[in-house]
Amino acid sequence: MTELPLQAVLFDMDGTLVDTERLWWEAVEQVAGRTLTEADEPEVLGRPVEYTASWLAAATGTPAADLAELLHREFADRVRAGIVPRPGALDLLDALAREGIPAALVTASPRTVADTVLEALGASRFAVSVTADDTDRTKPAPDPYLAACRALGVDPAACVAVEDTRTGVSSAEAAGCTVLAVPSLAPIEPAPGRTVLASLEGVTPERLRTLPRHTLPSDELRVMSWNLWFGGTKVHDHRAKQLKVIAETGVDVVGLQETYGTAAQELADALGWYHHRAGENLGIISRHPITARFGDPAVGFYGAAGVRIRVGDRHVDIWTAHLDYTPYGPYESAFDGLPAAQLIAHEEVRLGQLRDALGRIAEAADPAVPVVLVGDFNSPSHLDGDVEWPVTKAAEEAGLRDSYREAHPDPVTHPGHTWSPIHAVHEDGSGRPEPQDRIDFVLHRGLGVLHSETYVCGRPRPWPDVEDNDWPSDHAAVITGFSLRE
Numbered sequence: 001m002t003e004l005p006l007q008a009v010l011f012d013m014d015g016t017l018v019d020t021e022r023l024w025w026e027a028v029e030q031v032a033g034r035t036l037t038e039a040d041e042p043e044v045l046g047r048p049v050e051y052t053a054s055w056l057a058a059a060t061g062t063p064a065a066d067l068a069e070l071l072h073r074e075f076a077d078r079v080r081a082g083i084v085p086r087p088g089a090l091d092l093l094d095a096l097a098r099e100g101i102p103a104a105l106v107t108a109s110p111r112t113v114a115d116t117v118l119e120a121l122g123a124s125r126f127a128v129s130v131t132a133d134d135t136d137r138t139k140p141a142p143d144p145y146l147a148a149c150r151a152l153g154v155d156p157a158a159c160v161a162v163e164d165t166r167t168g169v170s171s172a173e174a175a176g177c178t179v180l181a182v183p184s185l186a187p188i189e190p191a192p193g194r195t196v197l198a199s200l201e202g203v204t205p206e207r208l209r210t211l212p213r214h215t216l217p218s219d220e221l222r223v224m225s226w227n228l229w230f231g232g233t234k235v236h237d238h239r240a241k242q243l244k245v246i247a248e249t250g251v252d253v254v255g256l257q258e259t260y261g262t263a264a265q266e267l268a269d270a271l272g273w274y275h276h277r278a279g280e281n282l283g284i285i286s287r288h289p290i291t292a293r294f295g296d297p298a299v300g301f302y303g304a305a306g307v308r309i310r311v312g313d314r315h316v317d318i319w320t321a322h323l324d325y326t327p328y329g330p331y332e333s334a335f336d337g338l339p340a341a342q343l344i345a346h347e348e349v350r351l352g353q354l355r356d357a358l359g360r361i362a363e364a365a366d367p368a369v370p371v372v373l374v375g376d377f378n379s380p381s382h383l384d385g386d387v388e389w390p391v392t393k394a395a396e397e398a399g400l401r402d403s404y405r406e407a408h409p410d411p412v413t414h415p416g417h418t419w420s421p422i423h424a425v426h427e428d429g430s431g432r433p434e435p436q437d438r439i440d441f442v443l444h445r446g447l448g449v450l451h452s453e454t455y456v457c458g459r460p461r462p463w464p465d466v467e468d469n470d471w472p473s474d475h476a477a478v479i480t481g482f483s484l485r486e
Contacts, residue, residue: 006209007154008127009096010145010177011089013107015164015184018117019084020075021045025185027074031067032056039468041186042240045165048108048132048139049075076113083120086182088200093125099205102127104148106161108138108168128152140167140243141272142175149175160208162200169194170247174272174287178213191250192220220450221311221482223318224251225374225442227475231260235472239263242472243270245457249479253309255320255374256283278305282320291315294364304357304375306364314484316447317364321357321375323350323391329379330419330435333387335426340387350379350391358398370446372482373400376475380437384411392441400443403480407452411438418476421456422463440478448483455479 015021028044029036036044043055053068060067096103103126107114111131118129128151135143149156161172164184172179173193180203181188181196190196195211197203224246232238246254246267256264264283268275274290277283279299284290286309294306294317306319327346332338338346354377361371379391383405392402408414418440426432442452455477458470466474 005158006101006160006205007158008102008104008149008152009092009205009208010104010106010148010159010161010172011093011126012161012163012165012168013105013114013117014109015045015086016162016168016182017086017089017093017105017121019086019184020079020117021164021184023078024075027071027078028052028056030074031070032060038186039237042167042237042244045167045186047167049110050132072110072112076116079113079116083117085121086184086200088203090121092200092203092205093121095205097125101205102152102154104152105129106144106148108132108144137269137272138171140170140174140247140270142171143272145172145175145177157213160211164188166244166247170243170271173247173250178211180208180211189248191248192222194250219484221253221316221447221484222249222251222479223372223374223442223482224249224254224455224477224479225257225320225376225440226254226477227257227322227376227440227473228260228263229258229473229475231258231263232472233260234466234474235469236467238472239266239270241470242267245455245472245477246271248457249455249477251479252288252311253284253286253318253372255318255372256285257281257320257322257376259283274309276305276307279303281322284318284320286318292364294319295360302353304353304360304373306361308364308369311484315366315369316484317361317366317369317371319357319361319371319373319375321354321373321377323353323375323377323379325378329387329389330437334435335432343387344390347379347390350377351394354391354394358394362398370482371400371444372447373443374441374478376440378439380439381405381441384415384438395441395443399445401445403442403444403449403482404438404452404454404478406449407480416454416478418454418478420474421460421471421476422466422469422474424462427463440475442478442480444480444482450481450483452478452480 053064057064105126111133114131130144130148132138137143156176161177162180179194261280264275264277268285275285281301282305288309290307292308304321381392382389416438417436423434460469460471
């Protein structure tokens with residue numbers, strides 16, 4: 001295993017170094033006047049006081065400023081009553097000091113609380129501390145970790161961030177740090193560049209040096225296609241759930257459809273990413289810088305939009321497309337019994353939309369730059385059955401390859417259905433089984449496919465009882481990992 005040139009270790013505070021995450025949870029319960037549930041975690045864990053106060057204000061009607069004051073007081077009282085270091089935390093801090101490796105405290109708590117904890121732990125153990133008061137944006141944006149690295153004069157790629165929440169992990173990874181996650185209340189899944197341990201007991205500087213690195217740009221680019229379904233608004237707390245999906249999947253770029261206008265910017269702002277909004281329906285968000293934007297910025301509900309991103313010393317063009325859903329071929333096949341020739345003939349609208357997108361892609365193309373086209377085509381693939389569906393054939397004829405079918409050539413063993421995780425029966429009340437098809441794609445030209453999969457989290461309840469689903473969409477997403485190595 002490659003040894004990391006460890007320049008610094010950046011520690012979250014609540015739940016990571018000291019056992020205050022539960023104190024914070026209890027403080028929020030006290031102010032909310034109810035028992036919190038798993039569904040509340042995205043609004044509470046790893047969040048600054050002001051964020052949780054605004055969330056409670058929306059639910060209760062009490063002014064957010066008053067709630068923030070109550071939360072500060074309730075939490076501070078619990079902290080002063082007794083701080084318990086997490087197992088192994090002080091031993092690791094002392095070991096880092098012996099080896100001359102600087103430590104930083106990076107927390108979403110206010111300075112008043114952080115200083116109380118620093119006094120208890122020994123402020124001399126930390127070269128730098130960054131709190132919610134010190135940056136314009138706090139976690140999950142990368143700003144706090146970037147601020148700590150600037151203060152220490154170190155490269156985020158040469159640092160390990162130690163975190164206990166998904167929100168904190170998102171912040172550290174967006175900053176470019178390798179992450180050691182030690183979950184306190186909610187589980188965290190391993191991912192490229194993210195190691196998950198039960199505690200800090202037995203963790204040494206040597207162990208930190210040998211952690212798998214945060215995914216380097218030259219290694220892999222993880223691209224997701226995701227129809228957000230009316231922006232996600234059919235599901236409660238949809239924005240928090242969308243952010244959770246992006247954090248847990250470790251994707252680098254997401255091509256979005258049905259953004260409801262603002263989703264791309266709001267997701268990017270929360271993640272500290274870059275974004276491109278095109279019209280009221282399309283968007284792209286990227287952890288890598290966007291260097292150019294393509295297509296009509298005022299594109300209609302159906303169409304395509306693209307960007308060029310810089311990944312290390314390479315560039316990749318990313319396009320997202322959404323094609324018309326009527327007439328819907330799987331319905332005409334399953335419900336109306338139309339033969340293949342008529343199904344193909346009825347694809348003219350979508351075929352025209354895709355050809356327009358392919359023309360725009362060709363116009364913007366640089367022969368040295370790979371291309372990825374993602375989207376909801378509302379059409380099955382000619383690679384999946386007996387019908388020569390013309391939309392995906394046109395993409396193939398333009399030199400774009402289907403990453404999912406490259407990874408899973410057999411449509412019988414790996415159908416890869418993306419429509420629909422919430423529709424088992426047709427929503428007209430007839431009780432007819434809903435056709436299940438692969439209509440969302442990640443296509444490419446000039447890249448190598450490492451893996452590809454469809455993704456849905458949780459166990460989505462069927463339509464119409466979807467408000468509390470963890471998965472905030474009616475499509476499955478498609479995620480492909482591409483190799484960027486020459």
